[in-house]
Amino acid sequence: MTRTAVITGAGRGIGRACAARLLAEGWRVAALEKDPAMVAALAARHPGDALLALETDVADEAAVAAAFARIARWSPQGLDLLVNNAAIASAPRIPVEELSLAEWRRQLDAGLTSVFLCTRAAIPALRARGGSVVSMASTRAFQSEAHTEPYAAAKGGIVALTHALAVSLGPAIRVNAVAPGWIETGHLQGPQDGAFPEHAEADRRQHPAGRVGRPEDIAEAVLYLADAGFVTGQVLTVDGGMTRRMIYED
Structure with missing residues (x-):
């Protein structure tokens, strides 16, 4: 039987690459964006x-419920995979003393609450097929740049939520996460899609692998x-290999 996946934040970058790869492997994909x-597009x-393809704000409880009701009609046999990828891709860097509660909540809702909402909605369909969940954390869960507190908190929350859900939902449903490092998405997108600028050659050279990541990775x-x-x-x-490399200032 053909396997079925749901991918959130599927319109660009990593989400788009995941959708393309699964489709190429013969999966059916419900893409939430x-x-x-x-x-x-x-x-x-x-x-x-x-x-x-469904227009869905995955930080909104009612919108998530409506999307998964539509998916249930499209895939009544259940789901094999949920990929929680949605987040605010280019969140503003704001000093914490200037960070508003509204902005904090906006980023946490998009990057973490959405994982809870979509996973909760998907559980019956995943259980029916013995499916699994893969959520997109980040190496920013373990290391940070200045003024990225909401993003780091969301990604750190995903790490903890992953092991909590794995214990609660196992053995019927497996739950894991991927922590990407530097991923260059510009080659998948044009400027009209808000493509990130390509990393400099120095950025590439400092990686033990000799390059930054690609969404396909x-x-x-x-x-x-x-x-x-x-x-x-x-x-x-x-x-x-970047989180295993020690870097000293000259």
């Missing part, structure tokens, strides 16, 4: 009934975790 233009890029990790039957509650770091 807040930006209506990106929803339309996804549908145009992958015509046919293998992709269901993360899609490969997601595909691995979808089939890794004895792996649950884990965080797979995919960062070209």
